Amino acid sequence: MADDQRRHAGPNDEDPPVGLDPYTEFLDYDLPAYVGSTTFQKLPFLTDADALRARRPDVAIVGAPFDDAVSHRPGARFGPRAVRVASYHAGSLNSLQLDIQPFDWLDCIDAGDAPIVPANLARGHEVIRRKVLEVAGSGAVPIVIGGDHSITFPSASAVAEVVAPRRMGIVHFDAHADTANSTWGVLASHGTPMRRLIESGAVEGRNFVQVGLRGYWPPPATLAWMQDHGLRWHLMTEIEERGAEAVVADAIAEALDGPEVIYLSVDIDVIDPGMAPGTGTPEPGGLLTRELLRAIRQVVGRVELVGMDVVEVAPVYDVSEVTASAAHRCIMEAISALAARRRQRGEDPRPTTR
Ligand code: MN
Ligand code: MN
Numbered sequence: 001m002a003d004d005q006r007r008h009a010g011p012n013d014e015d016p017p018v019g020l021d022p023y024t025e026f027l028d029y030d031l032p033a034y035v036g037s038t039t040f041q042k043l044p045f046l047t048d049a050d051a052l053r054a055r056r057p058d059v060a061i062v063g064a065p066f067d068d069a070v071s072h073r074p075g076a077r078f079g080p081r082a083v084r085v086a087s088y089h090a091g092s093l094n095s096l097q098l099d100i101q102p103f104d105w106l107d108c109i110d111a112g113d114a115p116i117v118p119a120n121l122a123r124g125h126e127v128i129r130r131k132v133l134e135v136a137g138s139g140a141v142p143i144v145i146g147g148d149h150s151i152t153f154p155s156a157s158a159v160a161e162v163v164a165p166r167r168m169g170i171v172h173f174d175a176h177a178d179t180a181n182s183t184w185g186v187l188a189s190h191g192t193p194m195r196r197l198i199e200s201g202a203v204e205g206r207n208f209v210q211v212g213l214r215g216y217w218p219p220p221a222t223l224a225w226m227q228d229h230g231l232r233w234h235l236m237t238e239i240e241e242r243g244a245e246a247v248v249a250d251a252i253a254e255a256l257d258g259p260e261v262i263y264l265s266v267d268i269d270v271i272d273p274g275m276a277p278g279t280g281t282p283e284p285g286g287l288l289t290r291e292l293l294r295a296i297r298q299v300v301g302r303v304e305l306v307g308m309d310v311v312e313v314a315p316v317y318d319v320s321e322v323t324a325s326a327a328h329r330c331i332m333e334a335i336s337a338l339a340a341r342r343r344q345r346g347e348d349p350r351p352t353t354r
Contacts, residue, residue, distance in 0.1 A: 011091045029354050030091040039110035040084045040145075040331070041093065041103075044354055047112035052138040058106040058342075058350060059335055060140035062131055062155075063113035066124045067314070069150035069189045073280040075314030079327070080113060080145040082315035086324035087332075095336035097297060102332070103352040105339035111135050111142075121150075121188055129154035136162040136307060141338065143331050146311030148280065149178055149267055153193035156263045159307035160202040168306060169207035169255030170197070171299055173292065174267035175283035177210055177218050177233065179226050190280075190312075191218075198229055205229030207259050209251040211295070212236055212270035215283040236285055244291045248298050255303075262303040264334070266296070266310045268327050276326050278318025289326050293333050300337035308334055 009017035010030045017025050028036040039045045040061040046052060052060070063080030070076065094101050102108070114131035116124050128147075132155045135142040144155045160168050172178075172194065179198075183191040198205045205226075210233035218226075226233070232254045234247045255262055273282035275289045287295075299305075313327045342349070 027354065033085070033088050033090050038081070038085050041087060042090070043108050043110045043352065045112060046109040049134045049138075052111065052134060052140070055107070055109070056139040057109045058140060059108040059338065060111040060135045060138070060142055061109070061331070062111050062135055062142050062144045064116070064128045064144050064147035064151040064155065064309075065113055066116050066128065066146070066151055067148045068119060068121045068124055069186070070148045070280050071183050071189055071191055073314060073317065075316045076146055076148045076280060076312050077116070078315050079147060079311070079313035079324070082321070082324040083145045083310065083313055083327045083331070084110070086321055086328040093332065095332070098336045098340045100336055100339050100343060102336045102339035105342050105349045106335065106352065107350050108335060108352050109140075125150065125154040125188060129158045132158035132307070133161065141305055142307050143334060144307070144309040145327070145331070146309055146313070148190040149174070149311045150188055150190040150193050151311060152265050152309055153188070153196045155309050156197055156265065156307065157200060157202045159263055163261055163306050166261055167207070167259035168203055168261050168263055169257075169259040170203050170209070170263045170265060171251050171255050172208065172210045172265045172267075173212050173270040173295065174210060174265075175212060175214055175269045175286055176267070176281065177213055177222065177226065178267075179231070180218060180222055181225070195225070198231075203263075204258065205231045207255050207257060208232070209255045210234065211247060211251050212239065212287055214285050236287070239287070244287065244295055245298065248295045252299060252302055260304060261306040262299065263306060264296070264299055264308040266292070266308070266330050267312045268310065268323055268330075269312055271326060276318075276323040278315050278323030279312045280314050281312075292326070293329055296330055296333040297337045300334045301340060305334065305338060
């Protein structure tokens with residue numbers, strides 16, 4: 001990279017570039033966010049399974065552009081593309097909160113999308129499962145951009161398969177429990193993935209911890225099933241009373257009560273719809289964006305993260321792109337916290353090579 005630094009300039013160089021050819025002076029990575037590559041934060045695009053296994057990235061972004069399982073407003077199929085480009089930054093990023101430049105510490109790539117086609121629910125879930133299996137099997141932490149929340153069943157199932165025999169807990173931020181047995185008779189809707197994960201044995205109910213639930217769903221019979229299966233959940237009212245940090249600390253301890261590793265699932269509708277309107281089932285009275293970003297730093301900073309998803313971003317309901325922008329930052333907070341953990345453990349940096 002030393003050669004590149006002599007031949008190329010960066011957007012934030014202290015000294016303006018002198019004597020470089022303007023046609024080539026900036027690498028694609030360093031060009032403005034609206035120019036050139038549309039991968040997540042212009043990370044290298046690496047979709048081939050063999051190439052993934054050879055490179056063994058630390059983190060891989062995966063798109064799951066699938067919304068065939070929604071119960072109300074559709075549009076989350078456009079989430080991955082919107083979230084990938086929902087940033088105005090170019091070049092190296094510097095987390096002020098964690099005092100780290102994450103791409104200097106972790107090899108991060110964009111593994112592209114699962115090969116979804118419309119109107120085929122079973123096929124969609126199967127190709128998402130296989131894509132996440134490929135990525136997690138390469139040794140990378142998959143960070144999956146949904147898509148409706150039904151994608152968490154194939155995604156977390158694939159990660160659980162890769163980490164076995166280690167047991168996995170799940171921390172789930174959402175306005176909704178997503179633990180129905182069926183919605184209008186459909187077992188694989190976005191209201192049911194958490195029940196499917198527990199029934200399949202991918203995760204034990206007692207290590208499935210939900211944060212931010214509120215509103216008018218699920219009904220008592222579903223809550224009774226959750227209680228019977230040992231799920232633990234923290235309502236928004238508890239967060240209002242105790243503060244998010246104390247509640248999230250409890251959620252981490254509960255999810256790790258047995259398991260060694262954590263899958264983090266973030267439904268963007270856990271944020272108040274005033275701050276994240278671009279979603280399918282907006283539920284008033286949610287988290288502040290800053291509380292969710294802090295909570296993600298808290299979780300990822302204290303556990304061994306093996307997979308993550310950020311789901312239910314439906315950009316069409318949000319002309320100002322604040323929802324996609326919040327989702328982008330959820331992912332960046334996780335990557336930055338993973339980088340800070342690597343530094344804290346005294347491991348050598350493994351910068352993203354381009
Ligand atoms: Mn959900
Ligand atoms: Mn939800």
